Amino acid sequence: MRTLIVEDEPRMLELLRKGLYEHGFTVMTATDGEAGLEIATVHELDAIVLDIGLPKLNGYALMQALRKRARMTPVLMLTARDTEDDIIRGFDVGADDYLTKPFSFPELVARLQSITRLHREEGDSAIRVGDLVLSTTRHSVTRSNESIDLTRIEFLLLTCLVRDAGQCVTRRALTEFIWGKDHKVGPNALDVLINALRTKIDWPYRTKLIETVRGSGYIFKCDTAEEKESR
Numbered sequence: 001m002r003t004l005i006v007e008d009e010p011r012m013l014e015l016l017r018k019g020l021y022e023h024g025f026t027v028m029t030a031t032d033g034e035a036g037l038e039i040a041t042v043h044e045l046d047a048i049v050l051d052i053g054l055p056k057l058n059g060y061a062l063m064q065a066l067r068k069r070a071r072m073t074p075v076l077m078l079t080a081r082d083t084e085d086d087i088i089r090g091f092d093v094g095a096d097d098y099l100t101k102p103f104s105f106p107e108l109v110a111r112l113q114s115i116t117r118l119h120r121e122e123g124d125s126a127i128r129v130g131d132l133v134l135s136t137t138r139h140s141v142t143r144s145n146e147s148i149d150l151t152r153i154e155f156l157l158l159t160c161l162v163r164d165a166g167q168c169v170t171r172r173a174l175t176e177f178i179w180g181k182d183h184k185v186g187p188n189a190l191d192v193l194i195n196a197l198r199t200k201i202d203w204p205y206r207t208k209l210i211e212t213v214r215g216s217g218y219i220f221k222c223d224t225a226e227e228k229e230s231r
Contacts, residue, residue: 002045004047012051016049048075049076208221
């Protein structure tokens with residue numbers, strides 16, 4: 001897996017570089033945001049490990065610039081900030097996952113493997129539920145023929161929901177699908193992600209697709225008002 005590490009603290013950078021190399025990763029490094037953006041734009045990468053507090057260009061600004069250039073490389077943000085606002089901001093600018101410092105290397109490797117899973121899938125599989133169409137190969141989503149921009153982690157969540165449309169998908173199943181088994185995530189990480197997804201695919205439209213099953217999980221409704229009216 002070709003991975004770029006953008007980290008300005010020398011000891012942390014060396015720890016990450018050495019650890020990922022020992023796990024079989026091909027590693028490139030940058031010590032400031034501008035250098036990281038240049039490498040991420042020029043080279044084909046499988047993943048980026050990105051610190052937030054960087055000189056010249058911070059992690060949030062780097063993410064925004066990268067997505068504006070249509071570079072959809074999966075990004076794992078490393079941060080000491082774990083408030084809900086920080087998590088939401090990271091997702092909003094296009095990050096696929098976040099990991100707070102300090103962290104364990106097995107968890108870091110597992111998270112990187114998780115966010116690149118869909119990127120490696122072969123063959124097109126288009127899933128249509130009501131007026132929503134999801135393509136796992138193109139990593140695209142449309143609703144009412146309007147294109148919807150999702151981060152990779154939002155796309156993973158939506159994929160898990162639509163594949164079991166009409167059935168309740170438990171919070172545990174969603175968490176394991178997105179972050180993997182036995183990985184520690186904040187207690188409200190899934191709630192933040194669900195709200196971010198609803199903002200894009202539900203709230204702008206008359207018919208809501210994601211229904212909360214209190215105390216259990218979520219249902220992606222496959223019997224929408226539009227479908228009923230067309231029968």
